[in-house]
Amino acid sequence: MVSVALCTHNGAEFLGAQLHSILNQTRVPDEIVISDDASTDATLSLALEIFGDRTAPALTVMQNSTALGVTANFAQALAACSGDLLALCDQDDVWSPVKMEQMLAEFAGRPGLLLLHSDARLVGQDGEPMGATLFGALSLSAEEKRSVHQGIAFSVLLRRNIVTGATAMLRRELLERAEPFPASWVHDEWLAMIAAATGEMDMLEAPLIDYRQHGRNEIGVSSLTLRIGINRLRVSRADRNARLLNRAQSLADRVESSGFALTESDAQAIEEKLCHERIRSGLPASRARRLRPVVAEWSTGRYARYGLGLQDIVRDLTQPA
Template sequence: MPRPRALFSGIPRHLLSPIPDPPLSVSVALCTYNGARFIREQVLSICQQTRPPDEIVISDDASSDGCVEIARQTVAACNSERSGGSIALRVLANATALRVTKNFEQAVRACSGDLIALCDQDDVWVPDRLERMVAEFERRPDLLLLHSDARLVDAERRDLGQSLFHALEVVPIELERVHGGRAFDVLLRRNLVTGATTLFRRRLLDEALPFPVEWLHDEWLGIIASAIGRVDLLEDQLIEYRQHDTNQVGASRDAFLDKVRKAIGSRGDIHVKRAYKAELLLARLLELKEKVSAETIEKTRLKLQHQRYRAALPASRVARCAPMLREIMTGRYDRFGRGFRGIVRDFFEAP
């Protein structure tokens, strides 16, 4: 019996084009808590994106001010004016507050999109934020998480004259390393990922869930993503990051006197907590086995050693000198902390 001819065998090869991949779907994970004052502006800025999301998932943390109903009405009004398809809305209402990290965990678990945008209730997105960020994921299949800079504004959206990266004192070498595929090295020193500016592939949740309550959701997603894949940032200010008196997590650049007060303030249990966070990170990375390189595991072990050393420094400043000198010689203050700033703080901090 003769072999059947291929279906398109008579068509010249140059006329055949590959079937394009379907567009990536986008979910917005919006967490709310008594946000009636600002929620309408935020939801409007989401619905009016040049590339709107496919769904918004609201996880409300036991609000009592009607903010969820305002959000519902705003989405409904936007959908009634849209010529295209509607933006789906799902609301999860907590009778008892879960707090920030677990509330965001609940929200992202409920998202169905290929990409998930984390969203605070009190910010405002620039109109092409999603379009620009989604384009990066479509162009770069290896990209797992992307975040951006933001413009800091006050409660009335007046410009505060600085950006989020300025407030965080981000330096050129950190930007260079993130762009060059070394985000893990940067994030192991300190977190630069602000959830309100972040978009990530949903598949990241396979490794990142559950979120440990000792970590903020955004720093956890950032460090896990950088350990198993590519993390990058956009230096453009793609949201207005509102700073006001009820921020749960805000951003401001410390003045010189604030830095001095921190340096000579009480050590408390901050270094113990940081050591425990490093333990949790190492444990999770070990669970991921071949998804994490041996080099990444070793860096995390060294970070944990550094944090344990800082937690165990003696109360006496004089007695700290010898162990601090040994630690300085290892270079770990620079690799896993803020360098000279960390050295000064460890020496001058009160017991």
């Protein structure tokens, strides 16, 4: 049985196209769970109108009187799903007609597969292609793709997240391992990390959704232009580094408390990632005094193994405290 966890918030403008793309799949899901995060527009009435008197797929609708936020809302939607396989779904995208069919084929042939995600075609507010893909915008390298296909996605995810929830499907077993979602993580990043740490995760390189980019995306895509990069260097480093440290600590704590059967190298990598983020978070406010500890940390190779390499080094040396 396959469930779709669809989260909405004031999505009436785009929700119709998304729902029709789900209902027109070559393999229609068995259940759709809509968790609405305190919408004030016609989102839910539109959804009910589209479903009409349909008896399949089964529809469950939940409405939050107070907005929970993206991660908590997805946690609620996933918890309400009854399927063995769970597809994450945003309100403003459009699925390829064969998305479900192609993803289910992968899960059917690979019983150890916990999470599968795909590329996406980037489209504008009007649905017109932007001439780019999600993997392209993320600058996903051939080496990173190869690592994921070879079953070593964990090393990639310790450096950066490459999984976008709107493209992902997971086994219920993974949700049970990952719950509850830590406050310092976004739901899709956390699910991907637990999947890679405790089992098998993979990707399909075909773009299986149109990923709509507009001014109201809760989480969107932005390529790293020169202007964006320079602006980031002017922003205080405190919040980002505290968040990265909290995430590393949450991962280490969950691994310890849950007793996951990690390989020795993966367990050591989690500890080294935590050490790396502690050092970065604790760098002095004075830029001049950061040089020695940053060079020392660079010499360990951890900037490359557990971060963005030169990009993080430049940040650590130049960003204001």
